[in-house]
Amino acid sequence: MSKHFITFRDITADECAFLFTRTAKLKAERQRNQYMRPHLGGRPVGLFFAKPSTRTRVSFECAINELGGHAVVLQLKDTQFSRGEPLSHSARVLSRYLSALVIRTFDENELVELSKWGSIPVVNALTDLHHPCQVLADIFTLTEHLNGRPLEKQLVAWIGDGNNMANTWIEAAAVLGFSLNLACPEGHDPNKEILKRGIRDNPGIKLMRSPAEAVTGAGAVNTDVIFSMGQQGEPDQKFSDFRDYQVNSALMAKAAPGAIFMHCLPAHPGEEVTDEVLESPASVIFDEAENRLHVQKALLEYLIPAL
Ligand code: CP
Numbered sequence: 001m002s003k004h005f006i007t008f009r010d011i012t013a014d015e016c017a018f019l020f021t022r023t024a025k026l027k028a029e030r031q032r033n034q035y036m037r038p039h040l041g042g043r044p045v046g047l048f049f050a051k052p053s054t055r056t057r058v059s060f061e062c063a064i065n066e067l068g069g070h071a072v073v074l075q076l077k078d079t080q081f082s083r084g085e086p087l088s089h090s091a092r093v094l095s096r097y098l099s100a101l102v103i104r105t106f107d108e109n110e111l112v113e114l115s116k117w118g119s120i121p122v123v124n125a126l127t128d129l130h131h132p133c134q135v136l137a138d139i140f141t142l143t144e145h146l147n148g149r150p151l152e153k154q155l156v157a158w159i160g161d162g163n164n165m166a167n168t169w170i171e172a173a174a175v176l177g178f179s180l181n182l183a184c185p186e187g188h189d190p191n192k193e194i195l196k197r198g199i200r201d202n203p204g205i206k207l208m209r210s211p212a213e214a215v216t217g218a219g220a221v222n223t224d225v226i227f228s229m230g231q232q233g234e235p236d237q238k239f240s241d242f243r244d245y246q247v248n249s250a251l252m253a254k255a256a257p258g259a260i261f262m263h264c265l266p267a268h269p270g271e272e273v274t275d276e277v278l279e280s281p282a283s284v285i286f287d288e289a290e291n292r293l294h295v296q297k298a299l300l301e302y303l304i305p306a307l
């Protein structure tokens with residue numbers, strides 16, 4: 001049976017540690033200009049997008065190429081997915097061609113359905129509910145700044161929308177055991193079931209209303225856009241709900257000394273975060289983006305065994 005990466009709960013803490021060791025090695029090799037590995041042996045990996053993407057598309061395409069495979073990039077409108085072909089059929093058809101399917105779409109159930117019917121690994125490249133590849137790269141980035149200090153002793157703060165990224169940070173905290181303070185405006189909480197299960201597994205996960213309280217003692221402060229993809233039609237009421245949830249220098253000053261600032265990008269400077277924070281020495285946003293590539297190479301190697 002194929003192993004999938006649809007939610008962060010699809011991996012264990014041990015698997016995560018293994019992936020991070022591998023990521024560090026692949027990153028160091030690439031920094032020495034050793035790009036190519038023969039792991040995929042020419043095999044194709046599908047990249048399917050029903051929403052826009054810059055980082056995910058480019059980092060996965062580079063990762064597949066550098067692992068000796070090739071990417072077959074599909075946009076929703078160009079495929080029979082857009083004309084309603086049953087997912088049970090598409091999954092079995094694509095499994096005859098591809099060695100894995102990386103997919104970005106709206107409804108997470110589509111990934112579950114594809115994973116049930118197909119015979120290849122399904123990787124979540126973002127849904128309305130989760131973004132596990134991003135959080136895997138983000139936590140690898142965080143560990144790079146810990147200088148050997150244990151991750152499970154860390155407090156991470158999430159400020160802003162209880163969106164797909166917030167849900168995934170909750171699951172990562174549940175799997176890896178670090179503490180997580182989420183400050184979300186009322187009415188914009190993370191998914192109820194994900195939060196409930198997260199707190200059951202890790203009582204160090206806390207939902208609160210005050211950003212100042214959430215960042216106190218935090219070694220990493222995280223935020224994301226106010227309007228995620230597909231939510232652009234929501235009323236401007238949302239901006240006023242988020243008025244007191246901007247990550248700015250005053251808020252960063254309340255975090256632990258040396259705290260880093262994290263954002264999955266794309267950012268909207270002046271909305272969820274100030275340009276000053278994005279451009280500050282605390283900001284690791286471009287390391288997070290770079291690490292998408294290295295972490296995804298490790299992940300693909302793991303999910304698609306060598307020939
Ligand atoms: N962070 C992220 O997933 O970026 P893209 O939407 O550009 O892929």
Ligand code: NVA
Pocket residue numbers: 126131163164165224225227228229264265266
């Ligand atoms: N929450 C954002 C993340 C983008 C990478 C969105 O879903 O649009």
